[in-house]
Amino acid sequence: xxxxxxxxxxxxxxxxxxxxxxxxxxxxxxxxxxxxxxxxxxxxxxxxxxxxxxxxxxxxxxxxxxxxxxxxxxxxxxxxxxxxxxxxxxxxxxxxxxxxxxxxxxxxxxxxxxxxxxxxxxxxxxxxxxxxxxxxxxxxxxxxxxxxxxxxxxxxxxxxxxxxxxxxxxxxxxxxxxxxxxxxxxxxxxxxxxxxxxxxxxxxxxxxxxxxxxxxxxxxxxxxxxxxxxxxxxxxxxxxxxxxxxxxxxxxxxxxxxxxxxxxxxxxxxxxxxxxxxxxxxxxxxxxxxxxxxxxxxxxxxxxxxxxxxxxxxxxxxxxxxxxxx
Numbered sequence: 001x002x003x004x005x006x007x008x009x010x011x012x013x014x015x016x017x018x019x020x021x022x023x024x025x026x027x028x029x030x031x032x033x034x035x036x037x038x039x040x041x042x043x044x045x046x047x048x049x050x051x052x053x054x055x056x057x058x059x060x061x062x063x064x065x066x067x068x069x070x071x072x073x074x075x076x077x078x079x080x081x082x083x084x085x086x087x088x089x090x091x092x093x094x095x096x097x098x099x100x101x102x103x104x105x106x107x108x109x110x111x112x113x114x115x116x117x118x119x120x121x122x123x124x125x126x127x128x129x130x131x132x133x134x135x136x137x138x139x140x141x142x143x144x145x146x147x148x149x150x151x152x153x154x155x156x157x158x159x160x161x162x163x164x165x166x167x168x169x170x171x172x173x174x175x176x177x178x179x180x181x182x183x184x185x186x187x188x189x190x191x192x193x194x195x196x197x198x199x200x201x202x203x204x205x206x207x208x209x210x211x212x213x214x215x216x217x218x219x220x221x222x223x224x225x226x227x228x229x230x231x232x233x234x235x236x237x238x239x240x241x242x243x244x245x246x247x248x249x250x251x252x253x254x255x256x257x258x259x260x261x262x263x264x265x266x267x268x269x270x271x272x273x274x275x276x277x278x279x280x281x282x283x284x285x286x287x288x289x290x291x292x293x294x295x296x297x298x299x300x301x302x303x304x305x306x307x308x309x310x311x312x313x314x315x316x317x318x319x320x321x322x323x324x325x326x
Contacts, residue, residue, distance in 0.1 A: 004267050005077055005079060009271055009272075010274045011133045014130070014186065023175075026169065026172050045102055045103050056087040056107065059085075067108070067121070067125075070122045070125055071083070074129050084098070084105055086125075087108070088110055092111050096124050096125075096127070099137060101137075106125065108124070117193075122187060122188055130184070134180070136176050136179075139173075143170070173244075174245045178253050181250050191258060198250050202246070223248045224248075
């Protein structure tokens with residue numbers, strides 16, 4: 001399949017406003033930049049590279065050459081000159097990551113190769129390259145260290161100090177996925193491939209069964225539009241400590257971007273170029289405005305349910321106490 005090369009495309013062309021706003025809000029937390037520098041200096045690329053060299057397989061022209069060619073194709077399509085090292089690591093969890101500081105790496109879990117088609121694998125590689133191009137990787141790497149390896153790896157931090165950073169990082173981390181999902185679509189340049197990737201991240205590969213993308217998209221619509229106030233509260237509580245949005249939410253968010261014309265504009269050549277983007281903060285006011293609308297809809301849905309939530313909790317306690325008294 002011939003793909004349109006997005007010459008000199010800037011990451012601002014695809015970044016979700018909630019991603020940019022959340023990251024800039026994160027950077028505004030007092031002491032955050034100092035924390036980032038200290039963690040980066042403490043860990044460094046060398047330690048990460050040694051970990052991958054020792055525990056994973058580095059892709060190259062003779063080592064999984066199909067993946068090497070996919071990476072080349074993605075970098076060509078996105079017109080990105082800095083080639084990251086690509087590794088495959090043994091894991092049953094279908095996932096991938098872009099990590100590092102000065103020289104990021106892309107890591108694919110082996111289950112990606114088992115369950116995704118070649119086109120879907122290309123899309124997930126594009127997703128991770130999108131994180132690199134958007135400048136997400138330093139913050140994502142630190143989030144992974146804090147969230148998955150624990151505070152023992154960072155002896156100069158205490159749990160009480162890091163907890164606010166955890167919450168802020170998780171909120172941004174989830175929003176950054178919306179931006180990278182757009183890059184997965186731009187890399188694949190096929191809507192069904194990008195959506196099927198989300199379906200398989202949610203429920204796995206076919207394994208001999210029929211899977212229905214239209215039914216999955218209808219499920220995504222149901223999750224976002226059906227249910228009552230209590231369902232909205234449960235959705236927020238189910239999400240707050242996750243590092244990724246639910247796959248149905250990601251599919252729905254990507255479809256809205258398509259419907260709004262964002263994808264067609266880019267493949268049609270109408271996009272911001274790196275040569276023209278001098279100041280990434282120049283549109284920050286607009287980003288905050290758009291993000292405010294995004295958060296506002298969610299916040300109104302959640303805050304509008306407060307009395308219902310409290311009422312349900314009170315009724316539950318009353319029922320429990322009455323049951324105990326009988």
